[in-house]
Amino acid sequence: MTQPAYSRLPRERRVADIMAAARAVFDEKGYAAASVAEIAERAGVVEGSVYRYFEHKRALLIAVVERWYAELLSDFDEHLGVITGTWNRLRYLVWKHLSTIEKQPMLVRLVFEELRSGPDYRTTAVFQVNRRYTRRTIDILKDGIARGEIRRGIPLRIARDMIFGGVEHHTWAFVRGEGAFSPVAAADAIVDILRRGIAADTTLPEVRHVPKGPRRKPR
Amino acid sequence: MTQPAYSRLPRERRVADIMAAARAVFDEKGYAAASVAEIAERAGVVEGSVYRYFEHKRALLIAVVERWYAELLSDFDEHLGVITGTWNRLRYLVWKHLSTIEKQPMLVRLVFEELRSGPDYRTTAVFQVNRRYTRRTIDILKDGIARGEIRRGIPLRIARDMIFGGVEHHTWAFVRGEGAFSPVAAADAIVDILRRGIAADTTLPEVRHVPKGPRRKPR
DNA sequence: CTGGACAAATGAGACGATCTCAGCAACACT
DNA sequence: AGTGTTGCTGAGATCGTCTCATTTGTCCAG
Numbered sequence: 001m002t003q004p005a006y007s008r009l010p011r012e013r014r015v016a017d018i019m020a021a022a023r024a025v026f027d028e029k030g031y032a033a034a035s036v037a038e039i040a041e042r043a044g045v046v047e048g049s050v051y052r053y054f055e056h057k058r059a060l061l062i063a064v065v066e067r068w069y070a071e072l073l074s075d076f077d078e079h080l081g082v083i084t085g086t087w088n089r090l091r092y093l094v095w096k097h098l099s100t101i102e103k104q105p106m107l108v109r110l111v112f113e114e115l116r117s118g119p120d121y122r123t124t125a126v127f128q129v130n131r132r133y134t135r136r137t138i139d140i141l142k143d144g145i146a147r148g149e150i151r152r153g154i155p156l157r158i159a160r161d162m163i164f165g166g167v168e169h170h171t172w173a174f175v176r177g178e179g180a181f182s183p184v185a186a187a188d189a190i191v192d193i194l195r196r197g198i199a200a201d202t203t204l205p206e207v208r209h210v211p212k213g214p215r216r217k218p219r
Numbered sequence: 220m221t222q223p224a225y226s227r228l229p230r231e232r233r234v235a236d237i238m239a240a241a242r243a244v245f246d247e248k249g250y251a252a253a254s255v256a257e258i259a260e261r262a263g264v265v266e267g268s269v270y271r272y273f274e275h276k277r278a279l280l281i282a283v284v285e286r287w288y289a290e291l292l293s294d295f296d297e298h299l300g301v302i303t304g305t306w307n308r309l310r311y312l313v314w315k316h317l318s319t320i321e322k323q324p325m326l327v328r329l330v331f332e333e334l335r336s337g338p339d340y341r342t343t344a345v346f347q348v349n350r351r352y353t354r355r356t357i358d359i360l361k362d363g364i365a366r367g368e369i370r371r372g373i374p375l376r377i378a379r380d381m382i383f384g385g386v387e388h389h390t391w392a393f394v395r396g397e398g399a400f401s402p403v404a405a406a407d408a409i410v411d412i413l414r415r416g417i418a419a420d421t422t423l424p425e426v427r428h429v430p431k432g433p434r435r436k437p438r
Numbered sequence: 439c440t441g442g443a444c445a446a447a448t449g450a451g452a453c454g455a456t457c458t459c460a461g462c463a464a465c466a467c468t
Numbered sequence: 469a470g471t472g473t474t475g476c477t478g479a480g481a482t483c484g485t486c487t488c489a490t491t492t493g494t495c496c497a498g
Contacts, residue, residue: 006463006464006475006476006477007464007475007476008463008464008465008474008475008476009475011475014475014476035454035455035456036455036456036457037454037455037456045476045477046476046477046478047456047457047477047478048457048458048459048476048477048478048479049475049476049477050457051456051457051458052475052476055457056456056457057455057456057457113332113336117332122397154412155408157389158385158389158405158408158409158412159412160388161384161385161386161388161389162381162382162384162385162388162409162412162413163381164384164388165380165381165383165384165385165386165387165388165389166377166380166381166384166385167380167384168384168387168388169379169380169381169383169384169387170376170377170380170384178341186377189374189377190377190381192416193373193377193378193381193413193416193417194381194412194416195416196415196416196417197411197412197413197414197415197416197417198412198415198416226447226493227445227446227447227492227493227494228446230446233446233447254483254484254485255484255485255486256484256485264447264448265447265448265449266448266449266485266486267447267448267449267450267486267487267488268446268447268448269486270485270486270487271446271447274486275485275486276484276485276486
């Protein structure tokens with residue numbers, strides 16, 4: 001019975017415990033319905049302790065999502081670097097995005113509905129990572145123009161918005177647990193419409209050199 | 220000084236007052252930062268009275284947005300009925316959407332970030348109206364196929380998602396007060412990419428010989 | 439004109455959330 | 469063992485939504 005009323009752990013460990021608990025509770029209940037009290041309980045600390053390591057509840061959300069993003073994108077550039085061809089690269093990018101949504105709908109929902117709305121979003125590392133993402137997209141498109149595969153004068157940001165906006169709307173029901181979608185099929189369909197929409201006229205109908213049939217299913 | 224401490228108004232009037240106050244406060248501060256106390260004060264009632272007419276704070280949000288939608292769309296079908304040609308109709312629809320966002324960014328934000336996220340969204344009249352909207356889009360596209368202007372086999376829902384998702388992403392910064400956009404230019408750009416993306420090959424000026432390229436994406 | 443019933447409106451306060459902070463107690467280092 | 473440092477605690481301040489017993493205009497019956 002002489003067990004200590006509490007234990008002192010190294011900062012790292014405590015932070016990790018709290019973040020793990022937070023991720024679990026957010027994942028189960030969403031941000032608004034998750035209470036700091038419950039997160040604290042699962043992490044084995046008292047509520048006040050959470051606030052020693054995280055300024056707000058929102059800081060917890062940001063930390064959780066940032067860590068997830070870091071895991072997620074660690075191999076992205078590496079893979080993208082190997083894939084050649086404008087349309088193949090775009091297809092990989094779109095598929096990767098869709099696939100992520102399929103695997104972690106709740107975390108994606110946290111980003112879409114909670115994190116991205118806040119006034120502090122632009123100060124977030126998640127924002128930076130998203131910028132890098134969309135930057136890649138623009139780069140691929142610019143490269144396509146340089147190769148003569150994409151028409152000059154295409155408004156690149158509009159094209160990018162149609163990609164990511166299209167993905168988001170398409171997965172909308174699924175993210176809310178009310179539907180399903182196929183990452184591969186959706187990626188094909190989106191890139192196909194986009195390809196016809198922005199391809200240089202000469203490359204449009206037949207695409208004969210090198211990759212005869214369009215590559216499908218990267219990765 | 221024998222003025223009554225309060226006045227009894229017909230239900231209609233009270234509801235209207237409260238909704239007007241709510242709309243103003245939501246518009247200034249957003250949903251989360253708006254307090255029912257402030258709404259009540261501006262409507263000239265006490266906090267408890269708001270709850271006589273609206274079950275939750277959220278019911279107030281829904282009522283405000285529903286009323287706005289009703290105003291907004293009263294003339295939509297009428298206008299659309301007059302416009303002929305698949306691409307013109309699509310362009311009008313996209314422009315209308317963009318134009319609405321430009322005029323009422325805060326209300327749009329309420330829909331995008333607060334209303335649409337909730338679990339009760341599908342029970343909302345706003346949801347029904349949005350369905351009608353996207354239904355119109357699909358109808359226009361189907362009609363385009365029937366006229367031979369759009370390729371058969373285009374996944375219509377994907378096309379629709381690229382339209383509305385594209386619009387939403389494109390206006391994202393503006394809605395948060397961090398940028399600008401041109402409804403006309405954006406509508407042109409989006410419909411142009413889409414048109415090339417889904418038009419039947421014969422209607423594209425430069426592309427004469429019919430299919431040749433591999434068919435993709437059945438259904 | 440008057441009194442009483444009815445319902446609109448009040449305002450106090452229950453409830454539950456985030457976040458603060460003074461002090462206790464575990465650990466490291468003499 | 470004594471002592472300083474500081475992770476951790478837990479009580480409570482604060483602020484939000486929402487409830488409800490009570491008060492008080494209004495209106496109609498007599």
